[in-house]
Amino acid sequence: MTDIPPTHPRYESLVRRERLVQGFKDGIVVxxxxxxxxxxxxxxxxxxxxxxxxxxxxxxxxxALLLKAKRPVVSVNGNVAAxxxxxxxxxxxxxxxxxxxxxxxxxxxxxxxxxKMLVSHGASKVLGFLPDANxxxxxxLRGLCTKEGIFSADVVLIPLEDGDRAxxxxxxxxxxxxxxxNPMSRTATKATVTxxxxxxxxxxxxxxxxEELRGDARAARLALSSYDRxxxxxxxxxxxxxxxxxxxxx
Amino acid sequence: MTDIPPTHPRYESLVRRERLVQGFKDGIVVxxxxxxxxxxxxxxxxxxxxxxxxxxxxxxxxxALLLKAKRPVVSVNGNVAAxxxxxxxxxxxxxxxxxxxxxxxxxxxxxxxxxKMLVSHGASKVLGFLPDANxxxxxxLRGLCTKEGIFSADVVLIPLEDGDRAxxxxxxxxxxxxxxxNPMSRTATKATVTxxxxxxxxxxxxxxxxEELRGDARAARLALSSYDRxxxxxxxxxxxxxxxxxxxxx
Numbered sequence: 001m002t003d004i005p006p007t008h009p010r011y012e013s014l015v016r017r018e019r020l021v022q023g024f025k026d027g028i029v030v031x032x033x034x035x036x037x038x039x040x041x042x043x044x045x046x047x048x049x050x051x052x053x054x055x056x057x058x059x060x061x062x063x064a065l066l067l068k069a070k071r072p073v074v075s076v077n078g079n080v081a082a083x084x085x086x087x088x089x090x091x092x093x094x095x096x097x098x099x100x101x102x103x104x105x106x107x108x109x110x111x112x113x114x115x116k117m118l119v120s121h122g123a124s125k126v127l128g129f130l131p132d133a134n135x136x137x138x139x140x141l142r143g144l145c146t147k148e149g150i151f152s153a154d155v156v157l158i159p160l161e162d163g164d165r166a167x168x169x170x171x172x173x174x175x176x177x178x179x180x181x182n183p184m185s186r187t188a189t190k191a192t193v194t195x196x197x198x199x200x201x202x203x204x205x206x207x208x209x210x211e212e213l214r215g216d217a218r219a220a221r222l223a224l225s226s227y228d229r230x231x232x233x234x235x236x237x238x239x240x241x242x243x244x245x246x247x248x249x250x
Numbered sequence: 251m252t253d254i255p256p257t258h259p260r261y262e263s264l265v266r267r268e269r270l271v272q273g274f275k276d277g278i279v280v281x282x283x284x285x286x287x288x289x290x291x292x293x294x295x296x297x298x299x300x301x302x303x304x305x306x307x308x309x310x311x312x313x314a315l316l317l318k319a320k321r322p323v324v325s326v327n328g329n330v331a332a333x334x335x336x337x338x339x340x341x342x343x344x345x346x347x348x349x350x351x352x353x354x355x356x357x358x359x360x361x362x363x364x365x366k367m368l369v370s371h372g373a374s375k376v377l378g379f380l381p382d383a384n385x386x387x388x389x390x391l392r393g394l395c396t397k398e399g400i401f402s403a404d405v406v407l408i409p410l411e412d413g414d415r416a417x418x419x420x421x422x423x424x425x426x427x428x429x430x431x432n433p434m435s436r437t438a439t440k441a442t443v444t445x446x447x448x449x450x451x452x453x454x455x456x457x458x459x460x461e462e463l464r465g466d467a468r469a470a471r472l473a474l475s476s477y478d479r480x481x482x483x484x485x486x487x488x489x490x491x492x493x494x495x496x497x498x499x500x
Contacts, residue, residue, distance in 0.1 A: 038288020241494035
């Protein structure tokens, strides 16, 4: 990895970029994933590169939904694996969720590499290599999934997910938890709960909330009942628009 | 190229992404170019992925400036070549402009590949492979250019240009025409005329305007005199902020 001085004002963002480039060199990230990351970086910039109040509220609602779920699944793609494989595994353990690799640009080789990476970070089982089901409404490769995992899940966590896949999962009746930096994306506006936050900040926050709410059914219910996705997205967008305006007026 | 279903709501954006990835595989685009493209995508998203009124006004001013120029040059980098080599050649013919390859991450190999690509799309001559001059204020590799091209140009079109290079060209007394999706970038705020538009939409629009204004000196003068860069950039930024806000009000 390139040496980035920890004093650099955008140190964490640059380290994430390096991690993604490493994932790309390792064959885990596709070039399209680098582009998508650049896009996310700009939204994160507008967000102030921090977890907002709205992000925290959405994260608590997401934790409550995961705890209520009978068959929760975490869907993992190349960017997520490259950025935060370890936190994916920790979350799957905290929320007793299965892990399934789900790729927009699917190749068996890439699925295997991502699986290996997750296993090396402690995952005991990773689904996705041998798909035996299909998400309706997606073309064949993109819709591949497993019966044991996503197909029979009631709640699916979809960090950095493509809009087509996110929408198809909703149509299939799944409750979905999106982690997405674009509050206007189809993924963000269609998920049951949407956390607008950068994924390496969002996962530790979500793990913390799962642990906090596990023993507290009342707090969990409240976290979910007080969460309003559209209102939450509006507040996030407003804070981005305010940041944009403050740039214009400078 | 990956098959993207033409029914995908963001089909054109995804096709551009694929073209860039192809350019990357061909050694024309660098990884930094992929991330930069992602940042641009986000601004295009805020712009509504369309050519705006402000974009059209800037394009007419740019066309007028090109027509007035004695030695216009189009500067081409890897992303531009990958996205729209053909339109670069068409514009250079319409505006009687030289083409010069100018790279932030320069290698002879990459210059050669971009040159070949432009020639394969009909360019009769491409400058840049044998630089014999330097743009002052840039470190040696980044400042390389040719006396026949950029160094002696009066007007330089700089699509998707790095801020350092854009600024150095202005300081050298060149009039510059930027095509840049970030209205707040140094490139955008320092160029003589800045077209805030996606480059594959902006080039055909610019070609059309060059052809329309060629026989109409009066209209060309008006296009240029009525153009106010800072005002134009403010209006574009405002429309981006409004798009974010309109999402909020939905």
